Structures are given as structure tokens and as C-alpha cells.
Amino acid sequence: MRRSMIFALALSAAAFSQQVSAHAHLKNQYPAANASVEASPQALTLTFSEDIEPAFSGVEVTAGSQVVPLAKAERAPKQHNQLIVPLAKPLTSGQYQVSWHVLSVDGHKTKGNYTFSVK
Ligand SMILES: [Cu+2]
Structure with a gap:
């Protein structure tokens, strides 16, 4: 291979690995995305790939047009990549959309959404 091509490949590999490791991506969540749970959870738990800043991280849950x-x-005390969102009251049966946004400790913002339902 020509040197310039090797250099270009190395550069794109570095850029790619930085993008993958640097941001707080949602790794898993409870209730799980697309899950149908038997009863209302007491809290939603979102676990990210990186530690997060709780002051600049949050979740909105909607059921149709209802917030x-x-x-x-709050951030889990011993697991700084986990956000715990207690529900003010139990969820009734139905489908819920969760929209999350977090600021990871490296200063990058990410957001996303998923749905789950209560039977
Ligand atoms: Cu980042």
C-alpha cells in the first residue's frame, strides 16, 4: 500500500474509535426498550457507556400527548454512568415513550428515545 493510503486509513480508524468511546451511549435500560412489563416500575433506570453529569441529564416520559x-x-451513588428516574405515581397500562438527554463527563451531549409498555 502507498504511504498516503495507510495514513488515511489510520486517521479514519482513529476518528472512528474516538467517536465510539467518547460519548455516553445508552447501553441498557429498565424497563427495556420495546418491553412489555406486567406492572408499573417504581423507577426507570438508564445505564450509559460513560459517566454522566446528573445536573445536565434528564428524561421525559410521555404517553401519547400526556407528560x-x-x-x-438522580445519578446512582456508586455507578456514575447510571441515571435513576423515580416515577411520581405508578403508571397505568399503556405505551410510554422515553426521551433522554445526557451530558457525559467528557462534555459531550447525546440524546435518544425508546418506548416500553405496561400491560
Ligand atoms: Cu464524548
Whole structure:
């Protein structure tokens, strides 16, 4: 291979690995995305690939056009990549959309959404 081509490949590999490791991506969540749970959870738990800043991270839960009341989202005391969002009151049966946004400790913002339902 020509040197310039090797250099270009190395550069794109570095850029790619930085993008993958640097941001807080949602790794898993409870209730799980697309899950149908038997009863209302007491809290939503979102676990990210990186530690997060709780002051600049949050979740909104909606059921159709209704906004679900939540208690203040908090970072798990011993797991700084986990956001715990207590529900102000139990969820009735139906489908819920969760929209999350977090600021990771490296200063990057990410957001996303998923749905789950309560039977
Ligand atoms: Cu980042």
C-alpha cells in the first residue's frame, strides 16, 4: 500500500474509535426498550457507556400527548454512568415513550428515545 493510503486509513480508524468511546451511549435500560412489563416500575433506570453529569441529564416520559409526572432524576451513588428516574405515581397500562438527554463527563451531549409498555 502507498504511504498516503495507510495514513488515511489510520486517521479514519482513529476518528472512528474516538467517536465510539467518547460519548455516553445508552447501553441498557429498565424497563427495556420495546418491553412489555406486567406492572408499573417504581423507577426507570438508564445505564450509559460513560459517566454522566446528573445536573445536565434528564428524561421525559410521555404517553401519547400526556407528560408523565416524574421525580427528580438522580445519578446512582456508586455507578456514575447510571441515571435513576423515580416515577411520581405508578403508571397505568399503556405505551410510554422515553426521551433522554445526557451530558457525559467528557462534555459531550447525546440524546435518544425508546418506548416500553405496561400491560
Ligand atoms: Cu464524548
